[in-house]
Structures are given as structure tokens and as C-alpha cells.
Amino acid sequence: MIVAIEGCCHGELDAIYRTIEDRERLHGYKVDLLLICGDVQTVRNEADIDAMNVPRSYLRLGSFHKYYSGEVPVPVPTIFIGGNHEASNYLFELYHGGWAAPRFYFLGYGGVINVGGLRIGGMSGIYKQYDYEKGHYEMIPLNEHQKKSIYHIRHYDVYKMLQIKEPMDIFLSHDWPLGIERYGNTAELIRKKSYFRGEIQNNTLGSKAFESVLERLRPRYWFSAHLHVKFFAEIFWNHGQTGAEMVTEPLLEAAIAATEAAKNPDEIEIAFNDDDDDEETGELGAASLSTDSTATISSDSAPASNPDEIKFDMDDEDEDEDDEATKVTPAATQSVSTKAVLSSPAVADGVLVPPKGGERSYESTKFLALDKCEGTRQFLEILEFPEATGPVEFFYDEEWLAIVRTLAPSFSINHKQNRPMENEVLEHTLQLNREWVKKNITQKQGLAIPNNFQHTSPLHDPVRTMSRQEKYDNSLPFLNPQMEDFCAMLQIPNQINPRGRRV
Numbered sequence: 001m002i003v004a005i006e007g008c009c010h011g012e013l014d015a016i017y018r019t020i021e022d023r024e025r026l027h028g029y030k031v032d033l034l035l036i037c038g039d040v041q042t043v044r045n046e047a048d049i050d051a052m053n054v055p056r057s058y059l060r061l062g063s064f065h066k067y068y069s070g071e072v073p074v075p076v077p078t079i080f081i082g083g084n085h086e087a088s089n090y091l092f093e094l095y096h097g098g099w100a101a102p103r104f105y106f107l108g109y110g111g112v113i114n115v116g117g118l119r120i121g122g123m124s125g126i127y128k129q130y131d132y133e134k135g136h137y138e139m140i141p142l143n144e145h146q147k148k149s150i151y152h153i154r155h156y157d158v159y160k161m162l163q164i165k166e167p168m169d170i171f172l173s174h175d176w177p178l179g180i181e182r183y184g185n186t187a188e189l190i191r192k193k194s195y196f197r198g199e200i201q202n203n204t205l206g207s208k209a210f211e212s213v214l215e216r217l218r219p220r221y222w223f224s225a226h227l228h229v230k231f232f233a234e235i236f237w238n239h240g241q242t243g244a245e246m247v248t249e250p251l252l253e254a255a256i257a258a259t260e261a262a263k264n265p266d267e268i269e270i271a272f273n274d275d276d277d278d279e280e281t282g283e284l285g286a287a288s289l290s291t292d293s294t295a296t297i298s299s300d301s302a303p304a305s306n307p308d309e310i311k312f313d314m315d316d317e318d319e320d321e322d323d324e325a326t327k328v329t330p331a332a333t334q335s336v337s338t339k340a341v342l343s344s345p346a347v348a349d350g351v352l353v354p355p356k357g358g359e360r361s362y363e364s365t366k367f368l369a370l371d372k373c374e375g376t377r378q379f380l381e382i383l384e385f386p387e388a389t390g391p392v393e394f395f396y397d398e399e400w401l402a403i404v405r406t407l408a409p410s411f412s413i414n415h416k417q418n419r420p421m422e423n424e425v426l427e428h429t430l431q432l433n434r435e436w437v438k439k440n441i442t443q444k445q446g447l448a449i450p451n452n453f454q455h456t457s458p459l460h461d462p463v464r465t466m467s468r469q470e471k472y473d474n475s476l477p478f479l480n481p482q483m484e485d486f487c488a489m490l491q492i493p494n495q496i497n498p499r500g501r502r503v
Contacts, residue, residue, distance in 0.1 A: 001116045001388035003170075004034045004076070007225035007370030007379045008083065011041035011062030015373055017075050019380050031382065032392050033115060034076045037225035037370065038083025038124065038174035042090050042100050044068050045460040047474035051089040051140075053147040058085075065460040067101040074103040077392050079115070081107050082124030083174035083226060088150045089140045089475065090457070091124065095496045096404065098482035099453035105394060107172065109136075110157040112164065112400035113449065117388035119397065121217070122172030123161060125151040126226065127207035135412025140497065141475040156410060156417055158209045161217070163403045163430060167362055168219035169385075174226045178211035179203055180367050184233030193229055220362050221383075224369045230378040233367040394449040398442055401490060402434040408492040441489060454481050454503050476501060 004020050020031050042064050043049055049059050066072040080100075082091045094100060097108030107113070112121040131152035138146040153175075181189055181200055190197050199205035214222060218237055371377040406429045410420035421429060441447065456478035466474070477500035487494035 001032045001118065001385045001390075001392070002029055003118075003383050003385060004031045005223050005368065005370060005381045005383065006034065006036045006373065007230075008039040008085075008174075008228065008372035009036050009041065009080070010039050010058075010085065010372050010374070011043070011060065011064065012373040013040075013067065014063040016380065019373075020076060020382075023380075023382060031076050034078040035120070035170070035172055035223060036078060036080035037172050037223050038081050039085045039225065039372070040064065040080050040082070040100075041086060042068070042106075043087045044090060044455075044457045045474065046466045047457065047471045048087040048090060050471065050475060051087050051142055051147065052085060053088075053151075054085045061460065064101070067104055068455070069459040070102065074101060076103075077115075077394075078104045079107060079113070079120060079122075079172075080105070081122040081172045081174060082109075082151060084126045084148075084151050086151060088147065089142060089477070092136075092138070092140065092150065093456060093478055093480040093497060093500075094482060095136075096483060096486050098480065098486065099451070102451070102453050105449075109154075110161050112168070112397040114395040114397055114447075116390040116392045118169045118385060119167065120170045120172070121161070121164070121168050121219070121400075123153065123157060123210070123213070124174065125153040126175040127209045128152040129208075132209065133417055135414045135417040137413060137415045140477040140500075141472075153207070153209050154417065155209070156407075156412070156420065158213060159420055160403050160407050161213050163407075163426075164217055164399065166399050168217045169221065169388075171213070171217060171219040171222045173207070173210050173213075173222070173224050175210060176206035176224045176227060176369060177214040177222070177367075178206040178208045180211075180214070180222075180233050180235075181205055181231070182233075183235050183367065184231055189229065189231055193227070196227075214365065218362055218365055220365065222365055222367045224367070225372070227369060228372050228377070229369065230371050231367075231369045234364050235367070236364045238363050396441070396447040396449055398437050398447060399434065401437045401441065402430055405433045405437065405490045405492055406430050408490070411495055413495055437490075445489075450485070452482055452485055456480055456503055478503070 004023075006016050009016060016034070016036075020034065024030055041052065041054075041062050043052070043062050044065055046061070049061065052059065067074050082088070090100070091106060091109075094106045095109050097106055097111040097113070100106045105113070107120075107122040107124070109125065110121075110123045112119065114120070128149075131149050132155050134149075134154060135156070136150075136154060138150040142150060181196070186200065190200065196205055214235075218235075368381060370381060371379045373379045406426070407420050410418040412418045420426070457474050477497035479497050479500035479502050481503060483494050483496045487496075
């Protein structure tokens, strides 16, 4: 199976699919599956625009509505998670995961599915400590505060993911796991993103929640986005590496010193603000991916960074930006040449091939973050999984269904999060529910995810603009039939917009 991985989408689905098509034409392969690491902006119509937390100049319809309506078919089966710039009203409709459009699957706020022999998991949102212990209290239509809090990860969703025990091939997140930068070329990252220096020194770059998920799941691959830079790292678990310790303080100080020595004294930097918006202007330099200093994969197509570049912070609501900055150049410019050295993944016709031997042992986790879809930025990578030979069909995951059923009673739509079961009681209940899932779902109806997509909110009308009243009416919550079907299958109560409008 050949899999494409995209960083931040930012509503540029057309450009991403064009890039894949150009890669296919150039190298003569066919991409089987696309994974997107957030900021998809699943805007169905004008009413959804008001639910997004983006700068005013970025409030636009995007291209998703064409795939939602069926005007344009999704060319590659796609799986995605949510980021921090989303039409969150729609994604919450699909909290447990489901089809956001035909052939366009949302993993939910946390989810695990199986496709073609690959076990793929992921979590949506970014980490903010002040919302972490709360329930999913947001009410649709969202007020200005809730437009941000609704995509802040909750401990409840992380707790569910921490119950996974079986091997995971791929995990998707928007934010990076805390401390992951110390397992890669930290000096190069600081050179490209010098305002990360303080967070790297203080070990605050990334998500503490995802650090715990990474440590527990230890997937074969972990893909992220959010920080708008291409970055590779690898953790070798059998070497006793637990936590952000690979780059020790002396090595980190040396890396920072080297970066300072090479820095242009005339460069002007303005502080980076990570309060829900992580944009900056300017072009990135070519990314250098390294695996524990023994292997390097270099992408040569992107221009070298300008030493006189001025980086600006973008305010998450009020910053106006030149429209030219959001235009995507022809996709062919993103087709990169890739070189493999020593133990790095092999390359065949522009596709990274994971090393053979022990693929299911997961002695290490390879981490790759990608940039946002814009210009010549490095936003797309393509990998081949030769052992994944099954048809590209989507299946529920038996272990995950048992976890969801077990912890469903603790789901909260209030500020206070209900305390979930723990220890022996949790383990016993998980075992009982695994047997229940096997008997009542796997053996009776099978685990194939039904193609039960239905439109909820009205389709975009390119001729007629919505009135203010229509926008308000369509900003109210919808009861998504997919969530009704999912909860009925597991025999759990549906608490996702239970009083919402029915289709």
C-alpha cells in the first residue's frame, strides 16, 4: 500500500490532491490512501465559517464543500484528524469518528481503525492544560471562547487511548508529542525555527498529553503537523529511551551555541505565540531528516532559507495577511527528490519504503512532522507499506470498540469530567466488553465501517448567499445519523448533540 501523508491542510484539499496526482504521474505509482494531520477546515457552507477560529483574513469557504456535496469525488480515500483551525461544529457531530464526506473519514476526537492491513489511530486537537481535565462542555453554536476550547484535548480522550495494548502501525496527531525534537536534528530545527529555542531548553515544545500516548502506544510511525516545519526523529525503545533525554543538556547547549554562531546578526525576529495559532510568514529552508545521526533523508527541492528573512507572529484573530501568501503554486514544485543513506528507509521511484524485517516488533517509532500546504513548503510525504496488501477498505477496530464501550459512562458534556473506572475494575470490564464486541459485532455483522454518510447541514449554493437568519439556523447543532448508528451498535447512549436537528 502506498500512503501519502499531509501536514496542515488549511482548506487546500484541491492543491493536495493535485500534488498527489503530479507525484503519481512523475513516478508512475498510484497512491492508495491519504492521511491528513489536521486543520482540514471541513466547511460545508457559509454557516460553518463562523465556527472556525482563524484570523479574519483566513475566513473563507475553502474547497471541502465540493467534496461534501459530491460535486467533486474524493480522488484518494482519505483519513484525517482535527487541528486547531477547524469547522469544529461539524467535527463534533462526528465525535466518535465517521464520514465527513464520501471516502473522507474523520478519526474523531480519538479513534482507531484498520485499513488494508494497517492499524491507524489518531487524536484531534491541541493541548492546553487549563482545559485538559474538563468535560466536553461546549455548546453549539459556539461562542468566541468555545471556538478555541472545543479543540483542546481532554484527559478523558487521552485516557481512552492509553488503554490500547495491541501494536499500532500509524498514529496521527496535530500537535507534536512533548520532547520529540530531542530525538532528531535539534540544531537544524533551531536553525529553521529559532523561536523554538526557549521551549526546547525548557522542555515545553509539544503536548504533554501526546508524550504519554507515545510512550504507551510506541507506534511504528507517528505523523504530526501544527508547527509548520518538516522534521524527522526516531526513538529506539529497546535502548531504554523513555522521555525527552536523547539530546542531553550539554548537547542541547552546544546545538544552541552553534546556531547562535551561524545566525545572521541583522535578522529580526518577533516572538512566536503558540496560543492556538502558529503561523508565520516567509519560506522554509530545505529540511534535513536524520535518524540518530546514522541516516539522513534530504529533500532538495525547497529553496534555502533567506538569512535576512523577517519572521512575524500572527495574531490568531486580528492579523490581516496578503492574500498572495495563501496561494499554492503548481503541485509539481512539491515533488521532491529523496536520498537514503545507511539505515534510513529505502527509496524507489520517489516513494519511501520502510525497512524490512521486524516491522511488527516496533522497536522504534519514526516521527515525521510536515509543513502546511502552501507554495514550496514541504507539506507532503509518500511512503510504501509493502506488507499491507489488503484492499483499501475501512474496518472498525475490535479493541478500540471495547474501550469506547467500557468508558462511555464517563463521557461528560459538562465542565466537570466524570471519573472513569480504574485498575482491576477497568481491566475486567475491558475484557468483558472485548468479548461482547466479538460476539455481538464481529461475529454477527462484521467490522466493516458502513458507507452511511448523509448530509446534515445544507449544501453550499454558489449562486445565492445565505441570509443572516439562515446562517443562524444552520449554526445550530445537527444530530448526525452516523453517531446514532455507532452508539446503537455499541449499545451506549448517544450524547453527541442529542437534541440536535435530525436530517
